Amino acid sequence: MRKFIKEKGVVMPLDRANVDTDFIIPKQFLKSIKRSGFGVNLFDEQRYLDKGEPDSDNSQRPLNPDFVLNQPRYQNAAILLTRDNFGCGSSREHAPWALDDYGFRAILAPSFADIFFNNCFKNGLLPIVLDRALIAGLFEEVTANAGYQLEIDLQEQSIVKPDGTSINFEVDEFCRHSLMNGLDDIGLTLEDAAAIQAFETQWRGQAPWYFTTPENS
Amino acid sequence: MKARTLYDKIWDAHLVKQRDNGTALLYIDRHLIHEVTSPQAFEGLRLAGRRLWRKDANFATPDHNIPTTSAERRQGLAGIKDPVSKLQVHTLDENCKKFNIFELKMNDERQGIVHVVGPEQGATLPGMTIVCGDSHTSTHGALGALAHGIGTSEVEHVLATQCLIQKKAKNMLVRVNGRLMPGVTAKDMVLAIIGKIGTAGGTGYTIEFGGEAIAALSIEGRMTICNMAIEAGARAGLVAVDDTTLNYIKGRPFAPKGELWDQAVVAWKTLVTDDAAKFDQLVELQAEEIEPQVTWGTSPEMVASITGSIPDPALELDAIKRGNIQQALKYMGLEGGTAIQDIKLDCIFIGSCTNSRIEDLREAARIVDGKRVADSIEMALVVPGSGLVKKQAEAEGLDVIFKNAGLEWREPGCSMCLAMNADQLGAGKHCASTSNRNFEGRQGSGARTHLVSPAMAAAAAIHGHFVDVRHLA
Ligand code: SF4
Numbered sequence: 094m095r096k097f098i099k100e101k102g103v104v105m106p107l108d109r110a111n112v113d114t115d116f117i118i119p120k121q122f123l124k125s126i127k128r129s130g131f132g133v134n135l136f137d138e139q140r141y142l143d144k145g146e147p148d149s150d151n152s153q154r155p156l157n158p159d160f161v162l163n164q165p166r167y168q169n170a171a172i173l174l175t176r177d178n179f180g181c182g183s184s185r186e187h188a189p190w191a192l193d194d195y196g197f198r199a200i201l202a203p204s205f206a207d208i209f210f211n212n213c214f215k216n217g218l219l220p221i222v223l224d225r226a227l228i229a230g231l232f233e234e235v236t237a238n239a240g241y242q243l244e245i246d247l248q249e250q251s252i253v254k255p256d257g258t259s260i261n262f263e264v265d266e267f268c269r270h271s272l273m274n275g276l277d278d279i280g281l282t283l284e285d286a287a288a289i290q291a292f293e294t295q296w297r298g299q300a301p302w303y304f305t306t307p308e309n310s
Numbered sequence: 311m312k313a314r315t316l317y318d319k320i321w322d323a324h325l326v327k328q329r330d331n332g333t334a335l336l337y338i339d340r341h342l343i344h345e346v347t348s349p350q351a352f353e354g355l356r357l358a359g360r361r362l363w364r365k366d367a368n369f370a371t372p373d374h375n376i377p378t379t380s381a382e383r384r385q386g387l388a389g390i391k392d393p394v395s396k397l398q399v400h401t402l403d404e405n406c407k408k409f410n411i412f413e414l415k416m417n418d419e420r421q422g423i424v425h426v427v428g429p430e431q432g433a434t435l436p437g438m439t440i441v442c443g444d445s446h447t448s449t450h451g452a453l454g455a456l457a458h459g460i461g462t463s464e465v466e467h468v469l470a471t472q473c474l475i476q477k478k479a480k481n482m483l484v485r486v487n488g489r490l491m492p493g494v495t496a497k498d499m500v501l502a503i504i505g506k507i508g509t510a511g512g513t514g515y516t517i518e519f520g521g522e523a524i525a526a527l528s529i530e531g532r533m534t535i536c537n538m539a540i541e542a543g544a545r546a547g548l549v550a551v552d553d554t555t556l557n558y559i560k561g562r563p564f565a566p567k568g569e570l571w572d573q574a575v576v577a578w579k580t581l582v583t584d585d586a587a588k589f590d591q592l593v594e595l596q597a598e599e600i601e602p603q604v605t606w607g608t609s610p611e612m613v614a615s616i617t618g619s620i621p622d623p624a625l626e627l628d629a630i631k632r633g634n635i636q637q638a639l640k641y642m643g644l645e646g647g648t649a650i651q652d653i654k655l656d657c658i659f660i661g662s663c664t665n666s667r668i669e670d671l672r673e674a675a676r677i678v679d680g681k682r683v684a685d686s687i688e689m690a691l692v693v694p695g696s697g698l699v700k701k702q703a704e705a706e707g708l709d710v711i712f713k714n715a716g717l718e719w720r721e722p723g724c725s726m727c728l729a730m731n732a733d734q735l736g737a738g739k740h741c742a743s744t745s746n747r748n749f750e751g752r753q754g755s756g757a758r759t760h761l762v763s764p765a766m767a768a769a770a771a772i773h774g775h776f777v778d779v780r781h782l783a
Binding site: 113116177181189212216288 | 326435570573628728
């Protein structure tokens with residue numbers, strides 16, 4: 094996993110609440126058995142004027158000029174600013190894969206849906222929860238200033254604004270550590286293999302009915 | 311011992327290790343697998359050269375991509391026209407073969423939507439921890455299991471370690487007192503709950519559903535409720551174990567038998583919240599006050615009673631909420647202030663892991679029996695949740711009732727709940743759907759979904775617009 098230590102980039106405002114994972118990456122792209130290449134279909138339904146399919150040549154498709162992602166001032170944005178309950182709906186990890194593949198590194202919102210929030214950390218993306226008023230303030234600043242950038246420092250847990258002032262944010266210690274070091278969860282868990290084994294043996298004794306199959310029940 | 315909630319008890323029993331950093335390793339008893347969210351996980355396992363931790367904890371079935379017409383189904387894999395979908399289903403078969411995982415293949419009579427099939431096979435048992443790369447895994451909480459939806463990285467994590475890294479959620483109790491009125495169902499109850507607490511109301515919580523009205527529900531009804539816990543923001547929903555639960559499970563293929571069953575029952579009877587246990591949050595509803603519900607917008611919380619109307623955005627004082635309503639109405643092609651009964655429909659979808667079980671089909675059949683679908687309805691699908699539900703329905707003659715009324719009787723799968731297969735709703739079309747999500751584009755690009763109960767969908771099929779099912783004979 095890619096490390097996240099300090100990231101600076103253009104902020105793109107997506108002024109909607111309850112952005113769901115179908116909105117982030119429509120279902121037809123979930124048919125892929127790969128993990129990469131979803132960036133061109135990020136926000137597909139809003140981003141293009143036609144309907145995209147997994148085999149579409151995206152470079153030939155008509156862009157929706159009104160969608161924020163297509164506006165010149167937000168090209169190469171790395172930070173997504175949005176509203177409440179971002180990432181609700183399906184558990185598809187294709188949503189963070191698409192955001193990451195496009196080039197987003199962090200998402201700022203007043204709240205996130207649970208599974209999406211969790212999935213972000215597994216993919217080197219940093220979701221940051223900020224107070225609703227702070228988010229509203231950022232929306233105003235971003236829209237008023239073309240090229241508006243923020244610098245996110247995970248070590249310091251701070252977001253530095255263009256005027257040099259900063260906002261502090263909270264992040265789960267385990268997630269922070271994993272992101273900063275690009276750690277693989279599975280490797281970490283397998284260090285506890287003996288504990289898992291011991292638990293399993295005890296559990297099999299205590300609740301053997303959870304280990305039955307049609308053949309042995 | 312400290313009084314504990316049902317969630318606390320299942321959590322404690324599965325705790326492998328509490329780490330210093332606040333996270334916990336939770337042991338997983340059952341891992342359900344479908345074709346969409348698993349290929350990258352198996353691939354990851356292979357690339358890292360890791361082994362599958364415990365083969366017999368896994369249970370797979372393809373559901374999202376498979377066609378639902380009999381003609382296509384008869385051809386097996388070859389019947390999946392879209393090559394990308396076909397490869398995904400084929401990849402699941404291959405992975406299950408390679409890792410020796412139990413799979414109900416596409417043409418197995420027992421195949422179906424994973425959340426219908428798991429309980430049906432007894433692969434879902436009280437007190438288990440269950441995960442699946444699918445947000446509606448919350449469904450299984452109806453049997454007193456702690457069931458979470460997970461992402462693909464976590465699917466790989468569970469395959470490799472049989473554990474999940476978790477932080478304990480807070481406890482919420484949603485208590486529904488009293489009794490539902492005739493014509494009002496579990497679906498209406500859960501939509502009313504979401505309408506009350508909002509789609510983010512349960513975020514960070516595990517919701518236990520309790521009270522007289524929940525206890526009175528069948529397991530099918532409880533599954534409908536827990537299924538949509540995720541739509542209220544909660545990753546897991548739970549219902550305490552009672553005789554209804556035990557009666558449902560007894561004799562199912564994966565369930566323990568004989569002496570083991572007796573022992574299990576003793577343990578399962580403790581799977582209730584202690585009287586003195588404290589919840590972090592309590593929400594109460596009165597069942598008698600719940601009317602049939604219909605969603606009018608693009609989020610399940612945008613819901614109204616059948617006797618109500620669509621809110622007028624001009625009357626909303628909060629600017630953000632007003633904007634959300636306007637955006638939703640624009641997408642839905644509806645005007646604020648319109649009576650719910652005046653919403654006209656083009657399509658009907660009865661199916662999905664929320665409402666495709668035998669009881670749901672019986673409800674719908676009862677309404678359409680002897681009647682005809684309105685001329686204005688272009689498509690009306692009934693998609694059973696599993697091959698066994700289909701078989702049961704056919705044994706009861708429900709298929710004939712549906713067909714005589716002009717509805718199509720299909721093969722089991724997710725179908726138009728998410729429209730990943732060929733069952734898609736056209737742009738601008740309004741669909742009365744028994745599924746769980748009315749998001750933009752969910753049932754097809756530009757398609758407009760209204761979430762309702764099976765009875766309400768059936769009534770809408772006959773009339774071409776929403777009607778109050780309580781007033782139908
Ligand atoms: S029926 Fe719908 S919600 Fe349920 S698993 Fe299938 S796609 Fe998901």
